Amino acid sequence: MMKLTFLGTGTSTGIPVLGCTCETCRSTDPKDRRLRTSALLTTDAGRHIIIDCGPDMRSQLLQHHNGSIDGVIITHSHYDHIGGVDDLRTLSYANGIDLYCRRDVADDLRRALPYCFNNSNYPNIPRLRLNIINEFETIEVAGMAITPLPVTHGALPILGYRIGNLAYITDATVIPDETIDAIKGIDTLVINALRIKPNPTHMNLEQSLAAIERIAPRRAYLIHMSHQMGLHAQASQLLPDGVSFAFDGLGITI
Numbered sequence: 027m028m029k030l031t032f033l034g035t036g037t038s039t040g041i042p043v044l045g046c047t048c049e050t051c052r053s054t055d056p057k058d059r060r061l062r063t064s065a066l067l068t069t070d071a072g073r074h075i076i077i078d079c080g081p082d083m084r085s086q087l088l089q090h091h092n093g094s095i096d097g098v099i100i101t102h103s104h105y106d107h108i109g110g111v112d113d114l115r116t117l118s119y120a121n122g123i124d125l126y127c128r129r130d131v132a133d134d135l136r137r138a139l140p141y142c143f144n145n146s147n148y149p150n151i152p153r154l155r156l157n158i159i160n161e162f163e164t165i166e167v168a169g170m171a172i173t174p175l176p177v178t179h180g181a182l183p184i185l186g187y188r189i190g191n192l193a194y195i196t197d198a199t200v201i202p203d204e205t206i207d208a209i210k211g212i213d214t215l216v217i218n219a220l221r222i223k224p225n226p227t228h229m230n231l232e233q234s235l236a237a238i239e240r241i242a243p244r245r246a247y248l249i250h251m252s253h254q255m256g257l258h259a260q261a262s263q264l265l266p267d268g269v270s271f272a273f274d275g276l277g278i279t280i
């Protein structure tokens with residue numbers, strides 16, 4: 027039994043979008059407020075893994091888990107998925123924290139946050155270790171077997187993850203057949219759905235629902251929504267049985 031807490035479920039802008047006065051951004055429903063997408067996995071042994079570490083991570087952890095982190099798995103290096111890495115600093119002093127990502131993502135992290143990874147003796151830098159991972163090569167993080175899965179994000183190859191009976195895919199446009207095969211019939215699928223209208227670098231709702239139909243999980247949760255998806259309560263009526271929009275703070279057990 028593990029627990030997944032959705033720390034954030036919004037696209038790169040978050041919702042409300044700065045400067046926007048649309049109906050969704052003005053909504054008073056807490057489910058219409060979405061921080062940048064990331065999730066916290068709590069293992070049955072009480073250890074903690076975060077999936078992506080965006081710019082809202084500090085406030086997300088203060089709200090949901092103000093304690094140790096045993097590993098970070100990263101899908102890709104866009105700012106909304108790595109912008110909070112420096113905020114792991116104070117949590118890293120005790121034992122260091124292992125980050126797991128593709129090689130190109132590790133290169134991007136070294137460029138974005140050079141002081142974190144250049145082994146300098148500057149005081150109080152985070153103790154972060156970069157671990158390069160490869161598609162379909164299962165790794166062990168905090169006692170959990172985790173398999174990186176290839177998906178594409180526009181032209182960019184990025185990673186989704188299978189963790190036991192959970193598959194977590196964000197920012198995908200195309201899910202290749204070998205990834206579908208690796209997660210077919212899984213219990214819980216978390217998958218991105220940007221908005222109703224198509225978008226070149228993220229699946230829209232129709233594409234996400236088609237992917238869910240192919241993967242055929244028992245239940246699916248949608249993440250990485252734009253304000254253009256509309257109000258949570260209204261858009262939820264468009265979803266078939268077994269599919270729901272995740273919202274910030276939602277916790278599920280798998």
Ligand SMILES: [Zn+2]
Pocket residue numbers: 037038063104106107197250
């Ligand atoms: Zn994103």
Ligand SMILES: [Zn+2]
Pocket residue numbers: 042043046047048049050051253
């Ligand atoms: Zn808006």
Ligand SMILES: [Zn+2]
Pocket residue numbers: 102104179197
């Ligand atoms: Zn992205």
